[in-house]
Amino acid sequence: MLSVEHLTKTYPNGTTALKDVSFTVQDGEFLVVIGLSGSGKSTLLRCINRLIEPTHGRVLLDGVDVTAARGRELRHLRRHIGMVFQHFNLVRRSSVLTNVLSGRLGYSGTLKSLLGLWTREDRERARHALDRMGLANKAARRADSLSGGQQQRVGIARTLMQEPRIILADEPVASLDPVLSHSILRYLEQLNKEGITVLCSLHFLDLVHRYATRVIALKDGVKVFEGLPGEIDRAKFQEIYGEEAQEVRATSVPTAATGTPISVPVQPPASPA
Amino acid sequence: MIAGLLSLILPGLGQAWAGRRYRGAVVFGAVLLAALVTYWYGVPAWRLAPAAIWLWNVWDAASLARGQERSAFVPVAAMLVMAYGIGWQVTQIDLASLTRNSGRAESILGPMLHPDFAVRREKTNTAWAPVEVPCGPHPPAATNTKDGATVTVAPDCGRLRDTLAVKATGLWPNTPTLVQWATPIGNRLALGAGFAAPLTVASGPDGTLEARIQIPPNALAAAPDPDLPLEHRVYLTQARAEPGFRLSENGRYVVEGIGQTLFLALMATTFGAIGAMLIAFPAARNLMSANWLTRSVYFVTRMVLNIVRSIEALIIAIVFVVIVGLGPFAGVIAITLHTIASLGKLYSEAIEGIDQGPLEAVRAAGGNWLQMVRYAVLPQIVPAFASFTLFRWDINVRTSTIIGFVGGGGIGFFLYQWIIKGDFRAVGSSFVAIALIVIVLDFVSARLRTRLV
Ligand SMILES: Nc1ncnc2c1ncn2[C@@H]1O[C@H](COP(=O)(O)OP(=O)(O)OP(=O)(O)O)[C@@H](O)[C@H]1O
């Protein structure tokens, strides 16, 4: 169980990106974070694994205070928290296999990893992870020779090397076209069904309806909604995205046949003059 | 009006009074600079420049007070005219001198166009006989046979200026033969007119030679005791041209100097690159922004790099020549230091320019700082590092060709001495050699670099 308590982040330049945000995520949930661009989604996810240092508040993973951990203790906690990035964050010049193996760095000894000496077990694990992502034959390729969807799958394979209990996914499909979005999210959904908790920020509401088990919404760093995807009606939608939000039917996006309304990519409201 | 008056008293004051403090400060600075420069170089005509700016400044201040801004054409033009005028004078530009000394140019360029690098191969044949000077009680026979050539001198001994008869058989036939006197310590003395010119005698068609010589008056100049009988020698030397060329003596020095230069550049580039790699990481802002401690490490290393980089390798070499002595080692240290500073800056900028994403990914996976550098930073920077290093190697070869001028070893060391000695044929051959290696390295390093990117 992950609980976030009164999380606040003020950047050195004075921007307060998160204001007193609290929520809990039960094991096995697929929690989606929505909100406009700049509402603090990335800041929230990065505060959870302390890539960004929160200003106030606590993050507890199964009762262990992540925010209080230092040095080695923090690195060991991070091993349980996988992360998937919008821009994949692969080393473009390195091979797919090396990129995947780098997900194991939290477990391997410093000296051995500096020399590039990976155990047979680690290599096995990497091949297995690539296999699960349908990339078994791409291990030796340079990462930047793969398509965007394949690169994101490499990113997920890298995360799997951590044997994570929870995966933080920061707009994992925002750099991909809608069809690929579903393919990536289905991989995450599969992992979720196998018991990994997923915390994912998304821009497209139809994806939220299709994959989320629960939703929280941020607006200007404040949590303005927490509930089931079905509870986001027109009024809630306007509250989250502002009065001027426009709805555009995204007909190209396949939707689940659940009867939930086809929903929309959101155009951010025009910035106030 | 008031503004104009104020500016008449103190340039820039009027502008400041009209609310344009910055403009005022610039105007004041310009007048002050122009006045100081013209005062220092002391040519009265140039005082027109500060005067013109002063006048313009009064006009400008008056206009500004009326809300009108004057173009800065007049002061800028005055400054430029002054700068180029004084510059011409200070750098002593004298175009006529280019043609005035054509004789001198010829005496330098002539030999330089005949570089002393190789000479025709030749074969020599030497033979000698001992002569005792002065005569002892039992002088040994003045005859000796070597490689089939026999030289006999009569009488067997003598005093200074005595006349001796030299006979030889078994020499190369019909060949000019140099006849020389050799003292016991090996000094070769000429036996021609006035004991200053060489004495050359042709051998006969049967390989025999006859000559009359006088014992040189200075044959005992270095003797510890002029009454002690010692063995001197008469040397016969024949030379014959052979096909092909060999390195001349200076040619050998050129080769040695070039070799030293290349190795000097290689060592300095290698040591410099290693040093730069170590220092580049603490000098990269993106790796050092974690807290105030690492940030101050960043600032200090950056500052040191900037200071060292601003000192020419040639000047660093002067210091190290004093510390470690003349020779290539001083050059290696100087160029290494300069390389660390300049490569360190380039490396750290390459590090700052990398994609931050992979760094984030390694940290998120629980990796530590070293692992982050190894797996997220290094793969991104290796090509850029290699390319910068090759480029630096190229520059270092150029620097090490001249570092010898201050005693830092390499071809420059020889070049400097040849210039002082006035041996312009050797100067010419080192110019050719330097140009050749610089062109070749330029080409090679450019080729390698395009492959890397
Ligand atoms: N390093 C930073 N320094 C200062 N301000 C920042 C920094 N990173 C983000 N911010 C600000 O914090 C706020 C929240 O940013 P954040 O990136 O968390 O939003 P987001 O919801 O992820 O947006 P997006 O959908 O565009 O990714 C924004 O106003 C942003 O400008």
Ligand SMILES: [Mg+2]
């Ligand atoms: Mg974001």
